[in-house]
Amino acid sequence: MTQLLLGIAPEWIPTLENFVAGRNGELLAALNHALAAAAGDRGLYVWGEAGSGKSHLLQAAVGRARASGLAAVYASGAVPEAAQVVAVDDVEELDDAGQIALFSLYNRQRENGGMLLVSGTQAPAFLALRDDLRTRLGWGLVYQVHALSDAEKEQALRQHALARGFELPQEVTTYLLRHGRRDLPALLATLDALDEHCMRLKRAASVPLLKEVMRAG
Numbered sequence: 001m002t003q004l005l006l007g008i009a010p011e012w013i014p015t016l017e018n019f020v021a022g023r024n025g026e027l028l029a030a031l032n033h034a035l036a037a038a039a040g041d042r043g044l045y046v047w048g049e050a051g052s053g054k055s056h057l058l059q060a061a062v063g064r065a066r067a068s069g070l071a072a073v074y075a076s077g078a079v080p081e082a083a084q085v086v087a088v089d090d091v092e093e094l095d096d097a098g099q100i101a102l103f104s105l106y107n108r109q110r111e112n113g114g115m116l117l118v119s120g121t122q123a124p125a126f127l128a129l130r131d132d133l134r135t136r137l138g139w140g141l142v143y144q145v146h147a148l149s150d151a152e153k154e155q156a157l158r159q160h161a162l163a164r165g166f167e168l169p170q171e172v173t174t175y176l177l178r179h180g181r182r183d184l185p186a187l188l189a190t191l192d193a194l195d196e197h198c199m200r201l202k203r204a205a206s207v208p209l210l211k212e213v214m215r216a217g
Helices: 025-036 054-067 096-112 131-137 150-164 170-179 184-201 207-216
Strands: 043-047 072-076 085-089 115-120 141-144
Touching (some): 025 043, 025 054, 025 115, 043 054, 043 096, 054 072, 054 115, 085 096, 096 115, 150 170, 170 184, 170 207, 184 207
Parallel strands (some): 043 115, 043 141, 072 085, 085 115
């Protein structure tokens, strides 16, 4: 049955497997190791510009933990209750009460052997947070998430298209990279929407069809 395009991109589910590492291979390996470890220091802070993949990594880590039967929770700009794996995205958005809550959560996770993943736009030392919290965030592993180059994004788009069973013409890739949003999840979601649009119309992917999808989005 042909799926109709409803003007919205199909849901993007972040996983560690579909995270395109680029220059972040060491970070991805460290995250996989921390999730597999039963004990030891499992605090990890990642930072980078918007669209670099921080949220993808944190959401994917929580998904992996849940698939393994662990209690895991993700929150953005807020501090959830303690769990075996807790991910706090966009730490710089926390107000005073949130910073106090994260400081307490950090200590509980450390005492109970839980895992705490935190992301921000800057390295811990440069965050506009409480001194004691900035210090705690810098105690564990700290990695910068490097954004993908256009060449790496192009490779990721081609791989994604092949996985969906269609060929992506070079001119379509070039147009999408030039005029689409810069973060990879948004680019892939646009590509998924293009594939659905092509299937509905029974036509091959092209720049005119891509423009129709981007206007509808």
